[in-house]
Amino acid sequence: MAIDTALIRRSWSLVEPRQSKVAADFYALLFSRYPQVRGMFPAAMDLQRDRLLHALTRVVLSLGEIEGLSAYLGQLGRDHRKYGVVPEHYPMLGACLITAMRVNAGGNWLPAYDQAWAAAYDLVARVMAEAAERDSHTAPPYWTATVVGHELRSHDLAVIVLRPSHPYLFQAGQYTTVQTPQWPRVWRPYSIANPPREDNLISLHVRVVPGGWVSTALAHRTAVGDTVYLGPPRGSMVLSRSTASHLVFIAGGTGLAPLKAIIEETAWMHERPSVDLFHGVRLRSQAYDLPDLLRLREQHGRMRFVLAVSDDPAHPPRESVADTIARHRLPADSEIFICGSPGMVQACTARLLRLGIPGHNVHMEAVDEGGLALPWAAPSVGR
């Protein structure tokens, strides 16, 4: 059945102002009708509710662009294998979702909206389930990994090296999701800080964030020899086949991780591009990876490295990384990769546009703050 995007959007606009209530009602309905699925979700549901809403918004907004949506949903379907989602779960969710929207529409819900949503949901579920099924022939739902390196580089930052039990195939720049034994069913995304290696090791940069369960567990309650779990690799911030001759990388804090992986990959290229890396930190003491970056610069041979310190009275000039890039001459045809907090990414992107860099040359990971999925999605990277 064709998707009636106009009906979907009209009906969504009815419930959008009450979306938090929609999410709460959805989970209440789901758990009362199907108590057997409660165990698949974490004990605390706050983040989960936000994720559902982000995912819904994303699907509603991109229903017209079926190609992009299919790639997104396929990735989502593969990722949901780690939660134990099987095809039989999808209809349960669909029915509860439509009911939750209907009861929150203030009596304005039309029968046609039910049909439009049923058709849209059917398509979403089919794409996700098919991708998951295809994936099940070649990859496990999740990987067990042993911690083989754990280095606290400051009180709130750890670099962790993991050895997945089975080959973990990913591309430089992608991220994984991590579950620790301390927090069952709570998965958090972290970028992989190295390109694929023959020894299958992967390295993560973990900043402890206030209230960050997984980041605290990884940094302070994890040691060499412990086991953690990894979801499948995700993300599209990777090098294209036709890499430009000059690449610029702009990192904010631990947003360095995926950019370092891509730079390291370019170091081995036959015709390696020249590279600029700008690393923005608040305090000089937060330049947690300096020795490694200097080594990488040495090994690369065509890499310039600039540290931008924004808030350290002992290290003038206090300059934001956006101001730093503006001071350096960037060729207009540079391919640019940005990774960091949403505010930092936004500030840098705006500055680049003002500097005349075309938007299509700027890459960043659209790590939706929780919006990667239907109910079981992942939050922003690095929590």
Ligand SMILES: NC(=O)C1=CN([C@@H]2O[C@H](COP(=O)(O)OP(=O)(O)OC[C@H]3O[C@@H](n4cnc5c(N)ncnc54)[C@H](O)[C@@H]3O)[C@@H](O)[C@H]2O)C=CC1
């Ligand atoms: N750990 C990981 O694997 C990854 C982490 N991230 C994200 O990167 C961020 C890293 O955070 P931290 O390490 O705490 O770095 P941070 O937030 O302390 O920021 C580092 C740099 O970004 C600049 N900055 C921060 N907010 C800004 C704003 N609103 N406008 C302009 N500049 C701003 C600072 O001035 C500084 O130069 C987090 O949001 C995390 O989710 C992204 C990808 C991977």
